[in-house]
Every structure is written in structure tokens, then in C-alpha cells.
Amino acid sequence: ISITGSTRAGVLVAQAAAVTVKRVAQELGGKSPNVVLPDADLTRAIPPGVAAAFRNMGQSCSAPTRLIVPRAALDRVHELALATL
Structure with missing residues (x-):
């Protein structure tokens, strides 16, 4: 859960x-998570989600500093997140 x-x-x-x-x-x-659903287009969802965590230097309660993703997509999400930084 x-x-x-x-x-x-x-x-x-x-x-x-x-x-x-x-x-x-x-x-x-705490801060809000980005919840990525199984049918999400990861190339469109992950980069802006990562960038949003750094708005206001991550110092706002609405900065989505977590990604909740389907386990099957974890490797691809990791690749996309690293490429965004």
C-alpha cells in the first residue's frame, strides 16, 4: 500500500x-508525487515531471519530488530521468 x-x-x-x-x-x-500510469507515454511524461521537481529549487510543498511508476517501466523511467538532468 x-x-x-x-x-x-x-x-x-x-x-x-x-x-x-x-x-x-x-x-x-510531504511533497506531491507524480503518479505515472501503465499506459502513459513515458517520453512525454517523465522529462517535465523531473523538471517540475526543481521549480522554486524544490522548496515548495507542491514540488513533485517522487515518481510512482509501474515496476515494469522502472528501467525506462530511470533512463529518461537521467537524460533530463
Whole structure:
């Protein structure tokens, strides 16, 4: 389970996940993620997503400093992200 939300939501998710010992990754009250769906055009989605993380030097709460991508696309996303820098 991966969520972005408030501390209150994180507590509720962790409690619900504990019953069945689910792994939980939480970003509580932090910066926004870019969520890349399986059918996304990676060459159009990744470069602007990487660039957006550096707006205002990454110092805003809306700076999307994380990419959540399908595992199958991870290698290609990594290539595109490095090429953008």
C-alpha cells in the first residue's frame, strides 16, 4: 500500500494494514508525487515531471519530488530521468 496524505490518514491506513501484515509506504504531509500510469507515454511524461521537481529549487510543498511508476517501466523511467538532468 502506498499513500500520500495526512498523519491522521496514515495512522488509519497503518492500523488497517497491520491486521494482515501488509507493507505500507507513506508520505504524510510531504511533497506531491507524480503518479505515472501503465499506459502513459513515458517520453512525454517523465522529462517535465523531473523538471517540475526543481521549480522554486524544490522548496515548495507542491514540488513533485517522487515518481510512482509501474515496476515494469522502472528501467525506462530511470533512463529518461537521467537524460533530463
